[in-house]
Amino acid sequence: MKDEQLEKIIFEILKNLADELDVRELENPTLDTKLYGVGGNLDSLALVSFISDLEDRMSDEFGFNVILANDKTMSAKHSPFRNVKALKEYILGMQ
Numbered sequence: 001m002k003d004e005q006l007e008k009i010i011f012e013i014l015k016n017l018a019d020e021l022d023v024r025e026l027e028n029p030t031l032d033t034k035l036y037g038v039g040g041n042l043d044s045l046a047l048v049s050f051i052s053d054l055e056d057r058m059s060d061e062f063g064f065n066v067i068l069a070n071d072k073t074m075s076a077k078h079s080p081f082r083n084v085k086a087l088k089e090y091i092l093g094m095q
Contacts, residue, residue, distance in 0.1 A: 006088055007031075009061065013053045014084075021046055031085040040082070047081060058091075066094060 018026035034040045080090030
């Protein structure tokens with residue numbers, strides 16, 4: 001899986017969520033876009049939807065089956081869901 005491909009997928013999913021949730025901050029996501037937690041753009045239900053969509057897309061496009069929502073990621077001091085950059089680095093580190 002390539003860095004640029006993963007970033008593109010994350011951005012596409014966030015843009016779709018922006019439309020569904022009417023969250024303007026997600027319309028043009030960047031690596032610094034806050035996802036979840038303090039100042040995050042996703043509430044807990046939106047985060048679940050985002051994670052599910054991302055896991056499905058990664059499986060379809062890369063054949064990479066991963067579970068992003070687990071005890072480690074949800075309780076991590078430095079959550080991979082704090083922004084797009086942290087999430088992308090976390091996923092790339094799983095390979």
